[in-house]
Amino acid sequence: MHEQALLTEDHPSLGNAGALVGIDQIEELYKTSVSANNAVKVKCANSSCGVKVSIVIPDKEKAGRKTSPSAHFRGHHPEGCDRKPQTSSTTTTSASSQLKANPVKKEFPQVWIDPLTAAVNSSGRLLEPANNGELRSGSGVGGRSREGLGTSEGHSGVVGKFARAWLKMTVQSRKRNPLKAPWNPEGTYDSAFYSFELNSTKFLGKVGTKIFTAPVISVDKVGGDFYLGLQEKALGQAPKVVVLKSEVFEVGAAGRALLNQLNTFDLAQKVYLFCYGSFKYNAGASQSELVVKHPHFIYIDLPAL
Ligand SMILES: [Zn+2]
Structure with a gap:
């Protein structure tokens, strides 16, 4: 089985962006790495x-050279990536057209849309497959602040959407159930x-980058920053703390609602609490910290009233 990759730009003979190509097809057309890389743009x-x-x-x-190594794709894949097309993604449909024509039920959101890159990337490729309103309702989490200037959805955002589905x-x-995200190779x-x-x-x-979830056992406010202590099954040496810097609360209505x-x-x-990111040990504070970078990366699941 030849290695495969996805085209990120249209190619006159290999196919359009999103099509799956084999290394053998590329090798037939180009004799050197340089010429191939100039003409063909691919991703995992x-x-x-x-x-x-x-x-x-x-x-x-x-x-x-007696035996030359075979042609291949080279990249820095996250741990756990199998470098293979997913079984459901057949042949040459691009990711976006798959989503539009997705025949399976969209009971749960499937595609992670990063609010940080989404804000930057205005290529119009932004898709919101689960934007059917269903998952926004019934959470009871502050319907007050839905008007979100600058935010296109409820203030709990991307983590809230997936957290409610997970629950x-x-x-x-x-x-x-699939959850497609660059940080979630499985x-x-x-x-x-x-x-x-x-x-x-x-x-x-x-553990790396995940959506972590845990009960909150402490809330400390230092200046405009919040430090939320998390409950663990067994106490480790270092407390696990979610850090919310004051600037997070300045991100639109979502930030104000979170505050x-x-x-x-x-x-x-x-x-x-559900929060997206990764824990790093802060030697100065003797604790393991996850710094939340955007109000949509945290979701507080309040008990039903
Ligand atoms: Zn990969």
């Missing part, structure tokens, strides 16, 4: 990964979420 075949890859075509004429799922269904809800109640929190630094939630936080109730 696993659409959940999608890192840019380059084409390596070994020089066959190189003197003295509705069984363990089996988390393993079955591509399921199960692989995207990391629950403090279900998992060890001993080596969080190695409002935090100011009225009631620890007498068990409140679950």
Whole structure:
């Protein structure tokens, strides 16, 4: 089986952007890595990964070389990426046309849209497959601040959308349902979420980027910043703290709504937090911290009233 990759730009004979190409097809057309890379732009075949890859075509004429290595794609894939097209993504449909024509039920959102890159990337490629309103309702989380100037959805944003879906799922269904994101190479809800109640929190630094979820046990306000302590199954050496710098609250209506939630936080109730990012040890504070970079990267699941 030849290695495959996805075209990111149209090519006159290989196909349009989004089409899957084999390294053998490229090798037939181009004799050197340079000519191939000039003409063909590709990314990882696993659409959940999608890192840019380059084409390596070994020089066959190189003197003295008995067996030349075979042509291949080279890229920096996240851990766990299989570099293979997903079984459901057949042949040459682009990711976007698949979404539009997706025949399977869209009960749960499937594609992660990063609010940080979405704001920058105005190529019009922004798709909101789960924008059917269904998942926005019924959460009871502050319908007050839905008007969001500058934000196109409810203030809980991307993490809230996936968190509410995750909460509705069984363990089996988390393993079955796709969640496509560059940081989630395994591509399921199960692989995207990391629950403090279900998992060890001993080596969080190695867990990498996830949507972490845990009950909140402390709320500290220092200046305009908030530090939320998380409950662990077994206490580790370092407390696990979610950090919200004051600038996060300045991001539109979503930021203001988040600040409002935090100011009225009631620890007498068990409140679950969902936050996207990765934990890093802060030696100065002797704690492991996840710094939230955007109000849409955190979701506070308030108990039903
Ligand atoms: Zn990859």
